[in-house]
Amino acid sequence: MYRGKLQWCSDVIFYMLNETRYIKLLRKMDLTKDYFFSYSYHIMLSFQKNLSNSKTGVAIYETMFVWNEFLTREIHNQLQNTHWTVALVYGFFKQATFKISSQDFILTLIARRSRHYAGTRYLKRGVNEKGRVANDVETEQIVFEDVPEGSPFGATSVVQNRGSIPLFWSQETSRLNVKPDIILSRRDFKFEATKLHFEDLVQRYGNPIIILNLIKTLEKRPREMILRAEFANAIEFLNKDLPEDDRLRFLHWDINKRPRIKAKMALIRLSDVAANALELTGFLHCQLIPTSRTEELQKLSPVSCDDRGDHVKEDLDEMDVEMGNECDKLRGAYCVKVSSVQNGVLRTNCVDCLDRTNVGQYAYGLVALSHQLHALGFVDVDNINIDSHSPLAQDLMQIYEEMGDTLSLQYGGSAAHNKVFSEMRGQWKATTRSQEIIRSVQRFYRNAYMDPGKQDAINVFLGHFQPQEGGPALWELNPDQHYDVRKHGSSPTAERSRYESHYKADLAIACFSLLNCFFYCLKVTLLNHYLVVIVLCHCFMPVITVSLSCNHLTDMKV
Structure with missing residues (x-):
């Protein structure tokens, strides 16, 4: 009897967590x-x-x-x-x-x-x-x-x-x-x-x-x-x-x-x-x-x-x-x-x-x-x-x-x-070059780290994905063209641990990948010291953002 009530409570909590996440997705549509x-x-x-x-x-x-x-x-x-x-x-x-x-x-x-x-x-x-x-x-x-x-x-x-x-x-x-x-x-x-x-x-x-x-x-x-x-x-x-x-x-x-x-x-x-x-x-x-x-x-x-x-x-x-x-x-x-x-x-x-x-x-x-x-x-x-x-x-x-x-x-x-x-x-060409590099870094970061969430928000808003009772949640599917199911019925605990590991890994990957992007830009364009400082500042702003995200996992889980 108690086990049944606990299961019911667990399902209700999981349902509420999912609903809150869908609401947050919709709020991304400005x-x-x-x-x-x-x-x-x-x-x-x-x-x-x-x-x-x-x-x-x-x-x-x-x-x-x-x-x-x-x-x-x-x-x-x-x-x-x-x-x-x-x-x-x-x-x-x-x-x-x-x-x-x-x-x-x-x-x-x-x-x-x-x-x-x-x-x-x-x-x-x-x-x-x-x-x-x-x-x-x-x-x-x-x-x-x-x-x-x-x-x-x-x-x-x-x-x-x-x-x-x-x-x-x-x-x-x-x-x-x-x-x-x-x-x-x-x-x-x-x-x-x-x-x-x-x-x-x-x-x-x-x-x-x-x-x-x-x-x-x-x-x-x-x-x-x-x-x-x-x-x-x-x-x-x-x-x-x-x-x-x-x-x-x-x-x-x-x-x-x-x-x-x-x-x-x-x-x-x-x-x-x-x-x-x-x-x-x-x-x-x-x-x-x-x-x-x-x-x-x-x-x-x-x-x-x-x-x-x-x-x-x-x-x-x-x-x-x-x-x-x-x-x-x-x-x-x-x-x-x-x-x-x-x-x-x-x-x-x-x-x-x-x-x-x-x-x-x-x-x-x-x-x-x-x-x-x-x-x-x-x-x-x-x-x-x-x-x-x-x-x-x-x-x-x-x-x-x-x-x-x-x-x-x-x-x-x-x-x-x-x-x-x-x-x-x-x-002035130097100004143009610095602007182009900054935009390349911004585009690279957002494509790699922010676009999956943005794509999910678009799919919910346009009705391309409609949550079904008993069906997989949006974040349990691959964010690709056809939404192949990756796994079903994951628990809130499993979801939390999965996101914690992802965000901790993201911090290290972000540092490496953004530096990789920066050095790629250096190969393309000759920069003076002034431009290097500007681009470095813009490169590491996303890293700081990811770091802050790791410290606010509780807010991002829901």
């Missing part, structure tokens, strides 16, 4: 940072898709970029509508007003991070069986005229995409190796998952799909080269079964092949690629007029679309589009006249889809801005290209750099490596 929403605009959709919904009269509630979809799913199912919830988008949002030719325009940069296959750098790589890739982010650049409320105005939008290389590949999180080997974890001879990924892109954006691949082509020890060769094989294989007009456009440029190339020259070459891509896909250009001034609609030219992306064309093939009631709350009802739409997308990637990808996306954004301003009548055709050293280009670069840092912190654990941006600004 909803005050990098999340945004709108009461009057479907912020999870691009501007073009918002216009498509308005034309059909049906609000398509796409959930790919809605990070509270799991938390609001039951509400939607019970009420059969989405009016009582707000879609929460994770990524980056920035809006600023600029002036050119004595005219004001508003630029909005939005990055929407996909909730599918979401996670951290080494724990989410490549593609899954459904064709979802890691670090999948849609970036939209919207430019419209800054006019008094109630006045007609022109608006433009261009969308680009980034995402991990859509193959089954991984890198083992290593506390002793700064640059882990890249492993093709599974051979997909028919590239089924890769095919699903690109079919999804076509469904989202239309054709053509242009792939800008920025990984290395030459290495002493093959790492990225392995991915490049397999990715090229995949594209070649998939294109065999596609009509010529729908084939994937694969562009490769090794931005690191000539490390001494000036940043300006690298930007020029990327801008040439961007200009060709923009010519193929086009961009959205429309004019919005308040319904009270509909007589001005007669002055507008009819919609102009080509044969690319029929599913997009069908949504926007009428001249007049009346915005729904949700827009009434913000700016009043508008009639929309569409001049052109975007069909297809530029997809940029490097290994992490962070540092080099940021440069590629800025180059595309700068070229797109030139054409957007021309479409709105701010610049003439002779001055359509914006000088990369002009104040406007510098302001745009700062916004893209801020976006890159934000996305890098979310996925990689540190701000982005902005060597090209720093060189474009003429920043």
